[in-house]
Amino acid sequence: MNITADEVHSDQSKTILDLTVLYNGMPKKIEIDRDATVKTLLDRSIALFGNLPQPHTLSLWTEKGVELSNEQETLKAAHLKEGDSLILRPSAVKGGES
Amino acid sequence: MRYRVPAALLSETFDRFRHCGGARRECQVLWTSEWTHPATISGVVHPQHLAHAGGFELDSAWINDFLLELGRAGHGIRVQVHTHPNEAFHSATDDDYPIIHSAGFLSLVIPDFATGPVGFDRAYLSEITHDGTWREVPPQSRLEIVT
Numbered sequence: 001m002n003i004t005a006d007e008v009h010s011d012q013s014k015t016i017l018d019l020t021v022l023y024n025g026m027p028k029k030i031e032i033d034r035d036a037t038v039k040t041l042l043d044r045s046i047a048l049f050g051n052l053p054q055p056h057t058l059s060l061w062t063e064k065g066v067e068l069s070n071e072q073e074t075l076k077a078a079h080l081k082e083g084d085s086l087i088l089r090p091s092a093v094k095g096g097e098s
Numbered sequence: 099m100r101y102r103v104p105a106a107l108l109s110e111t112f113d114r115f116r117h118c119g120g121a122r123r124e125c126q127v128l129w130t131s132e133w134t135h136p137a138t139i140s141g142v143v144h145p146q147h148l149a150h151a152g153g154f155e156l157d158s159a160w161i162n163d164f165l166l167e168l169g170r171a172g173h174g175i176r177v178q179v180h181t182h183p184n185e186a187f188h189s190a191t192d193d194d195y196p197i198i199h200s201a202g203f204l205s206l207v208i209p210d211f212a213t214g215p216v217g218f219d220r221a222y223l224s225e226i227t228h229d230g231t232w233r234e235v236p237p238q239s240r241l242e243i244v245t
Contacts, residue, residue, distance in 0.1 A: 024174045050201075053199055097124070097152045
């Protein structure tokens with residue numbers, strides 16, 4: 001399928017982004033303003049999956065494995081695009097006796 | 099929820115621990131199941147990780163790829179299982195760094211680097227509560243070994 005320049009322009013100028021957030025293998029859709037912050041998206045994602053306990057340990061990651069670590073950054077500044085998928089996960093997973 | 103754990107997957111779990119850990123290092127596996135049939139454990143996944151005698155840490159890039167794969171497959175992680183060198187208990191590190199943070203998520207610790215008999219003898223099972231703390235639960239109350 002060919003995408004025209006108009007369609008690309010329209011997509012980039014859209015105010016509301018349709019994103020997918022994946023948590024433990026379960027995808028959920030979120031509509032959010034492109035000017036919202038990463039923090040807002042993170043909070044909404046955590047609420048969407050049932051107000052997960054210990055929310056401060058979770059963050060959003062791109063499919064390419066980049067953590068959206070600047071929570072005050074807007075989604076536009078974070079280069080998120082329509083249709084992007086994000087993963088809600090802890091930054092570190094570890095364990096052990098000591 | 100009480101999960102049905104096929105005996106073959108429990109045996110595979112111990113085999114992984116013994117092969118990877120060599121009775122010298124801790125190791126972890128993840129038990130998964132389909133979202134359409136969550137109560138039946140159907141997969142044992144051995145993460146890429148660093149490990150030493152007293153702990154382990156999963157590779158961050160592996161976590162990302164694996165969570166994407168779970169989404170494609172329609173599966174979820176139900177139980178994280180790992181070894182300790184001696185006694186099984188839930189350490190502060192175990193409490194603070196699980197892979198899943200949902201209430202009801204289970205963490206099973208196997209003693210003696212899993213060199214003992216296959217099963218839940220002296221194993222320690224913890225569950226995340228709604229306030230994010232962990233509480234010990236009897237393994238038989240949440241895990242049923244099925245043949």
